[in-house]
Amino acid sequence: MSAGTPTPAASSWPVRLGLFGGTFDPPHVGHLVTAVNVLHALGLDQVILMVNNVAWQKEGTRQITPADDRLAMVVAAVADVPGLVAGRTEIDHGGNSFTADTLQALRADHPSAEFFTIVGDDAAAGLHSWTRSDEVVASSHLVVVDRPGDPVDLPDDIDWIRVEAPRLEVSSTDLRRRFSDGRPLDYLVTEPVLDVIERRGLYSGADE
Ligand code: ATP
Ligand code: MG
Secondary structure, eight states, rough: OBBOOOSOOOOSOOOOEEEEEOOOOOOOOHHHHHHHHHHHTTSEEEEEEESSSTTTTTTEEEEEEEEHHHHHHHHHTTTOTTTTTHHHHHHHHHBBBBBHHHHHHHHOOOOOOOOEEEEHHHHHHHHGGTTHHHHHHHHSSSEEEOOOSSOOEEEEEEEEOEOOOOOOOOHHHHHHHHHHOOOBBTTTTTTHHHHHHHOOOOOOOOOO
């Protein structure tokens, strides 16, 4: 089980680190399939599923599960998956979570690492709305994975690395709805994640 600093410790050798940020409310197979396929396709040493502290782009739109519960679910989701780790840098930093700050913090720990910022195409389309997106583009390679649905227009001033992965029509929004309707989440989230949801009594008052 891993949360926090990626295991290739302070690096004297160049590691290739993927940063896959999200709210993960809850983490689902779409996230995991994306992460392992990018890990494999780009020969990364590790993909960090970075749990945001305050999802400022989502705030006010719905009730967001507390960050420590979302982290516990991500820790459970990646526990047995080589190369995937849960990241808590944004939670430890507190306040709003900005990928530019996170990359800076990770670079301080891993000065010689090469960073890959991984996004689904919906997030990629809005990249220029991110705070200090220019820093994200300058300090990492941008990796995009398509989600199901119509093709999305990506900002064309970025040299995107596109990774093919099975397109799974699953979203956390749909899972929260399923949960509140009493429909099963089996196979859409992994069993360890279901256990955390049950043990912590999450989504029992889901409003979406
Ligand atoms: P929500 O419905 O609450 O927005 P989500 O399923 O989109 O949740 P997020 O935590 O918002 O999950 O997404 C984190 C990252 O994972 C984003 O880059 C998003 O594009 C990507 N992502 C989410 N679901 C998938 C999926 N099924 N396939 C590929 N990428 C995905
Ligand atoms: Mg989303």
